[in-house]
Amino acid sequence: MSTLAIPRAGFAQRHFNYLLVGPAILLLLLIGIFPLVYLLIVSFQGITMTDNSSDFIGADNYRALFADARLWQALLHTAIFTAISLPIELALGLAMALLFLDRMPGRAIFVALLLLPVVVSPIVSGATWSLMFDHRFGPINQIIGWLHGAELTLLWTISPHLVYPAIIVAEIWQWTPFMFLLLLAALGNVDRSQLEAAQIDGAGWWRTFHRIVLPAIRPVMTIAILIRGLDLFRLFDIVWALTKGGPGTMTETISIFTYVKGFQQFETSYTAAVALLVIVLLSALLMLALRRVELAR
Amino acid sequence: MDQLPAGACRLRRFAAWIAPLAAVSALALPGIASAQSGAKTAVEAAKKICAGKTITIVWEAGLQSLDPLNFSGPMWEKETGCKIKVVEVPTAEMFTKIMQEYRSGTGAYDALNVIPAWMPDLVQAGALEQLDTLVDKYGYRGELQKIAPIFRDNWMKVNNKIYGFPDDGDVFIMYYRKDVFARADLKKDFQAKYGYELAAPKTWKQFEEIGSFLTEKLKRDGMYGASFFREPPYTLFMFEERFRNEGGRFFDAATMKATINNPTGVRVFTEMRDENKFMPPGVEKFGFVENLATFVKGESAMTISWPPYGRFAAGYLANEKALDWVPKSTIADKVGYALPPGGHPELAAGFSLSVASTSKQKEAAYLFIQWLNSEEISALRVRLPYTLRDPFRDSHYTDPVYLKLWPDAKDYLAALKAASLSGLLDLSLIQTDKYEEAMRQGISRLWAGEDPKSILDDVAKQWDEVTAKVGVEKQKAVYTEWAAKSGGYPK
Numbered sequence: 062m063s064t065l066a067i068p069r070a071g072f073a074q075r076h077f078n079y080l081l082v083g084p085a086i087l088l089l090l091l092i093g094i095f096p097l098v099y100l101l102i103v104s105f106q107g108i109t110m111t112d113n114s115s116d117f118i119g120a121d122n123y124r125a126l127f128a129d130a131r132l133w134q135a136l137l138h139t140a141i142f143t144a145i146s147l148p149i150e151l152a153l154g155l156a157m158a159l160l161f162l163d164r165m166p167g168r169a170i171f172v173a174l175l176l177l178p179v180v181v182s183p184i185v186s187g188a189t190w191s192l193m194f195d196h197r198f199g200p201i202n203q204i205i206g207w208l209h210g211a212e213l214t215l216l217w218t219i220s221p222h223l224v225y226p227a228i229i230v231a232e233i234w235q236w237t238p239f240m241f242l243l244l245l246a247a248l249g250n251v252d253r254s255q256l257e258a259a260q261i262d263g264a265g266w267w268r269t270f271h272r273i274v275l276p277a278i279r280p281v282m283t284i285a286i287l288i289r290g291l292d293l294f295r296l297f298d299i300v301w302a303l304t305k306g307g308p309g310t311m312t313e314t315i316s317i318f319t320y321v322k323g324f325q326q327f328e329t330s331y332t333a334a335v336a337l338l339v340i341v342l343l344s345a346l347l348m349l350a351l352r353r354v355e356l357a358r
Numbered sequence: 359m360d361q362l363p364a365g366a367c368r369l370r371r372f373a374a375w376i377a378p379l380a381a382v383s384a385l386a387l388p389g390i391a392s393a394q395s396g397a398k399t400a401v402e403a404a405k406k407i408c409a410g411k412t413i414t415i416v417w418e419a420g421l422q423s424l425d426p427l428n429f430s431g432p433m434w435e436k437e438t439g440c441k442i443k444v445v446e447v448p449t450a451e452m453f454t455k456i457m458q459e460y461r462s463g464t465g466a467y468d469a470l471n472v473i474p475a476w477m478p479d480l481v482q483a484g485a486l487e488q489l490d491t492l493v494d495k496y497g498y499r500g501e502l503q504k505i506a507p508i509f510r511d512n513w514m515k516v517n518n519k520i521y522g523f524p525d526d527g528d529v530f531i532m533y534y535r536k537d538v539f540a541r542a543d544l545k546k547d548f549q550a551k552y553g554y555e556l557a558a559p560k561t562w563k564q565f566e567e568i569g570s571f572l573t574e575k576l577k578r579d580g581m582y583g584a585s586f587f588r589e590p591p592y593t594l595f596m597f598e599e600r601f602r603n604e605g606g607r608f609f610d611a612a613t614m615k616a617t618i619n620n621p622t623g624v625r626v627f628t629e630m631r632d633e634n635k636f637m638p639p640g641v642e643k644f645g646f647v648e649n650l651a652t653f654v655k656g657e658s659a660m661t662i663s664w665p666p667y668g669r670f671a672a673g674y675l676a677n678e679k680a681l682d683w684v685p686k687s688t689i690a691d692k693v694g695y696a697l698p699p700g701g702h703p704e705l706a707a708g709f710s711l712s713v714a715s716t717s718k719q720k721e722a723a724y725l726f727i728q729w730l731n732s733e734e735i736s737a738l739r740v741r742l743p744y745t746l747r748d749p750f751r752d753s754h755y756t757d758p759v760y761l762k763l764w765p766d767a768k769d770y771l772a773a774l775k776a777a778s779l780s781g782l783l784d785l786s787l788i789q790t791d792k793y794e795e796a797m798r799q800g801i802s803r804l805w806a807g808e809d810p811k812s813i814l815d816d817v818a819k820q821w822d823e824v825t826a827k828v829g830v831e832k833q834k835a836v837y838t839e840w841a842a843k844s845g846g847y848p849k
Binding site: 110111112113195196197214216218219220221307308309310311321324325326327 | 457484643789792808
């Protein structure tokens, strides 16, 4: 019995698919990984833009980083902004989405108008709110003055009691529509037959929402929370426009701290260490969150 | 030039008007218009090495840059064939941009506007070109000597080498309402209450008494006794001035430990906070423009600021399109000029012209800044109503054309000259901005209501940390040199 000799495939043939995608993967790795590797290297050097030295200084920058109270305060401020703004944006966005779920006259126009803040650049939004909170020309102080019955000078961007509310209001104004948009789309895709069945079975509003609507929109809601959570962790523009991190460093976020260190004080290597710390922290938080909501599988 | 906006055309017409006027005045000043003048020398040399080329210069964004854009740039091009490209940068970003460009080494900038307090940092980094050789080659030392001594001796050199030409006589002076201070009823009441004559205050105690008195008397008419710009970057300068006028020293000269948290510093901080009570509500948020608007609209009786306030308040060429944003003055001819309390005003910020060490056409850039800075051309530039450039040469203070620009111009120039004679330099060390940033943050905490002593203790601690990082001995050498300068501390 003769057998047909099947020619053994060459290396190139056996791994043709890898050869096809290889260059693209290499390019992506170069683009994605190289800056991180470079950042890591720089973080072990002593580069400042006002000095010519680029000597390696071991882990000095990391030691300084852990002893830098201002850095940890900035992280704490960032966490506070995130912890307060995110739930409010989610709740308001969801409420608005539920409100606009049903057909109503002029719905499209209202939705478009509600989305306008998202279109505005954050720095412009910050400048706008700076004017809104202005003690002389801003409408907010005027309205409060009318309600109070006498002229008031509330220094929203200076007073320690008012700066956080001011920033959070501006942040919520700008980004609640983002939550609203995603949740409106998600709510629109909830299975109508399930809702009708629940209604026929006599389920109340909360039970229907809790058992049918919430599970249906959870994946989109999770993504929305993740996106906004990451955005809030990078909070910069609105705070910069309103307070520049002040009074003192009371509203300084980690992004502002990094900017000040890197681009105002030219602590290049120290800033690299801070950036890596933030990357590690964010990656850990992200992995935890993804694992918890089972999106990483 | 059909595409030029109407405003630009008007500015050009102004330039065309002022140039011959200046030429006539220059001829009247012996020696200035001679063939050996710095301007003439620069033009002749630039025709040979720069014609057809473009010099890029970094200039402060906004009104300042209208000088090279609308006036000196076109004039230089007409005389030499050398074009000028202006890179406008906001003040807060100028140091960053200059350093970034230097580090990248592209040679994108040829000439620079530099705040003199930055010079030690920029020189140490290697970003500025040493100019001594070119100064000698083009015979410019004579004209440099005619710059007002306080600027010439302090804003030009690092380690005794020339790195910049002082080009903007920034100094704080006090502006007050002559008509208010002359009111018989107020004078009588004030004399009765405080036992001395109502006049521009010479001490901060007098300032507090006069300011609170005038607010008490005039608030119902919409006027406060005083208003200041209180945003931290401006207040930083005012603190530096006042602290030293009251006898404060920034550091212990032997140990380089910060001493701003001493009783003098705490008292100055406390008084500054308390004075806000007789100023307009929300003064803590006043910047340059808000304070200017308050003063020129007649809503405050006293203020302290840079020289342009005097020109704006006098309504000098207020119809210029570029000055549309300035509130129309309601107090022209009613403004008096004086030294701020203490008598030693801050030479706050200022500008020097430098050449970038990475420039590929350093000599051409040098010639342009020599021409700008020369007796002849600088006299024209400091008269421009819209560019915020202030008199800085001895001849500017006695310029016959300037003296007649508005009725009180002679008093204005006399005040500026007096201020230049007794002015105090901004603190200038290695990594000055880190010291300044700590103090700016301290000031914002002061306005937020925190305790002055604890704020200054924190600031002093941060200053000590910066000093330790730079190196105590290294910083001590720089500080000792700075403190020994004529404008370091009141002599």
